[in-house]
Amino acid sequence: TATPVDQTVFASLQGIEAIHRSTPSKDIPLEASEVTMAVAAALLGVKSKAATFKVQRAVSRYQHEPLTAVLPGVALMTLWQTLANVEKGLSVMSVLVLVASLLGMSAMLLSASHARQQEMQLLRIIGASPWYLFGLIALEALLITSISLLIGLVLVLLGLHLAQTQLLAHLSINIAQLALTPMMLQMIVLLYGLTILASLLPAWRSYQQVKQG
Known part of the structure; x- marks a missing residue:
């Protein structure tokens, strides 16, 4: 039918x-x-x-x-509205986690800049420009972000694989395969942009230390 x-x-x-x-x-x-x-x-x-x-x-x-x-239609609409509110709450939590992660990474780069002051001074002596120093710190931040994204993606795929059988057997829920959507690409680009912004303060601090030293 x-x-x-x-x-x-x-x-x-x-x-x-x-x-x-x-x-x-x-x-x-x-x-x-x-x-x-x-x-x-x-x-x-x-x-x-x-x-x-x-x-x-x-x-x-x-x-x-x-x-x-x-009424099934009304009940389902209420359910979707409830799930939408839960999804909004999870989105807010994700943003807070992202902000905390970026601040933590910025603080880590700031603390590392003190230990790498002599390295930065040596680079300046051999002719490295301030933009070159900024590029090094930004590249380090981007590498940290990329590794974090890769680890998170692997954990999500592993969790979905392990939970798929149980969810399908007990709740009849079939989880769709994770696909790279345009929205996800936009979020990744935004994340890399925020990472570069978070590395501005450590880069400026490193340059000031080299300049004063």
Whole structure:
């Protein structure tokens, strides 16, 4: 039918009861009295879309049983909105982690500039320009960023590979393969740009130390 019904497994109440028995056995059939005639959920269809909310209200107001009528489309929309808020929160956390990482790298380069002062002075003596010194520090920062990206990518791919089987078996979630999208390329370019900006202060500090020395 090319609908979700094609992926649905239909079973009788007797079969469901047999699945959840404390001591399941394929040789002992269930008696009719052992079958619990209780249904936890049912899928209803209406012929007219205008009657959807009328049926929902009638089910919700049913007095004999505490029933709840859920519209699949509305429930899914609420779920996606909730996931969107979670995604925004994770994005904010990612930005904070990125800022903390760049500040940490800048602080590390600043502390390393004190130990490499003689090296920088020697480069200036043999004719290295201030731009050359800046290029060295920026290149070091870019190498650190590239190695971090590579390690992060390997860990993500490894984690997806290890979790794929369990997620598919227990939750029926199939994780798509990681693909390099235009947005990811833009983020990588932005990351390298921020890395160069983070290396400006250590480069300027190194040049000032060489100039004063």
